[in-house]
Amino acid sequence: MSEPPRNLDHDLLADRRRMKRRLSLWRGMAVLLALGGLFLLAGPRWMGGGVPGAGHVLRLSVEGTISDDRKLTEAIDAASRDPLVRGMILSIDSPGGSVAGGEGLHASLARFRAEKPLAAVMRGTAASAGYMIAMPAERVFARESTLTGSIGVILQSFDVSELLATLGVQAELLTSGPLKGVPSPFRPLEAQGRDALQRVVADMHAQFIDMVAVGRDLPRDQVAQLADGRVYTGRQALELKLVDAIGAEPEARAWLAASHQIPQTVPVRDLDPRGAAERWLGVSVRAVVKTVISEWLAIDGARAVWQLPR
Template identity: 75%
Template sequence: MTAPLPDLAHDLLAERRRMKRRLSAWRALAVLLALGGLFALGGWRPGTAGLGGHLVRLSVEGVISDDRRLTEAIAAAARDPSVRGMILSIDSPGGTVAGGEGLHAALGRFREAKPLVAVMRGTAASAGYMIAMPAQRVFARESTLTGSIGVILQSFEVSELMRSLGVRADMLTSGILKGEPNFFRPLSPAGREALEGVLRNMHDQFVGLVATGRGMTPEQVAPLADGRIYTGRQALDLKLIDAIGGEPEARAWLAAEHGIAETAPVRDLDPRGTAERVLGISVRALVKSVVSEWLVIDGVRAVWQLPR
């Protein structure tokens, strides 16, 4: 007697179920590996919101320029209910006045919503000092270079070189001050007076930001705002910072004053692309700063420069 044929439909259904179970197991393993990788890299941590939220760390390094993505990221952090506060970590000699002003304003809006503490590292001078002013508490190392409260505009002119080469530049302008400063001729007395007026106005704005941030009057800040730099120890004596310390001291202060545990997780706030993070600076921003902002009137800067 011939044996009955196997029930092919039943076997196919059983095999299909086994394949689905295997696929589900592999998917679960992939998710667990991805979460473990994020945890190991110090990124997102599961259950953060349920454990009381987290801090964000904004590291400002190198030359400060106007950065819309950064100000938008700060605004988003202020709206995020899982963000408890911010540690502003600064290592910058300064940058453009407009860039410092924009970052100062964004940080000021963050402080209105959540705690903000600043930590000055190697250098926090000029615009690098300006952006610390919205912080509720400012820490620096004893050897930190800070201060340099002031603005600078520098240009160069090559009229003597052009004359020696037999080259002359002609320029038509709609007004006598439209072409000041100019590479091709010396600065005129009227041009110098106009530019000095711009610098005085921006300097007064800078002094006002420092006075507001440090709880001082402009008259108290003015003698300190002659462009000189200070060590962290000197800045503490002059009340330009609040305390000597680094991030551990900043976290201890947040714990004592705002109840944010010193063990609370910290995420870095960095809106830059991969190439910018690898290079440490945006090539586009660097070119824009050198060509457009550092050589013409739009490039009045609040930056500390090493003497030559």
């Protein structure tokens, strides 16, 4: 006897049902992914107790040594174009850093100020490049005991030629000109090299003075008299018109409300261009290496930094 024929219609129907279930599953996953993407893009702007679309105030905290940071300047530029960013509070606790790093951050903050309100709040220390970056702010607050000012530039080297001679070691330098490789730890700094480097420091110092004169709307000669490298307390800085008022973030929020109609109920969000791993660690290993090697041990890097006596 032959076997009965298989029910092909039943098998096809079952296959179609399985395919339909799979398609439904994939469609559902696609919808969830799309919703998740929208939440990542728009959700953070609506969180924090604010009304959707009401915007927020950014808080940029600059702490420690200031170095050239492309990610940070790009984040500030992006914030200046974000319609939901209504203003920024620049919170500073820094003794300064590289001249180029301070100049780059100053420039990006000036671009932000051209578009939106910017207030600076000086905490424990806002000296040298830490003071420089506050100059674009429309309103600068400091505590009475804040250490600020230190308007100046430092370029330092060291001479180990005598030590090497004692050890019987002689360094040979081949350069394309008498000023190439100046300063060098392997030979004393001669008058020609010292004069050339002093002119470089003087030019950077003049640029710093110009930033302060423009930012504080003060005569350049008046700023030049204050720019001998010394630090000032917040109270002294207020008397010298280097800051606008004594206060902290609450006073900055009150000023934004009174001067720019940004209610104090508008949420504040931290501007942090670091990746998730860096935020978790609290500090970037790359930044540490760069700070130690490039900013502190380099013999040819000009810095605008207030150094504690050793």
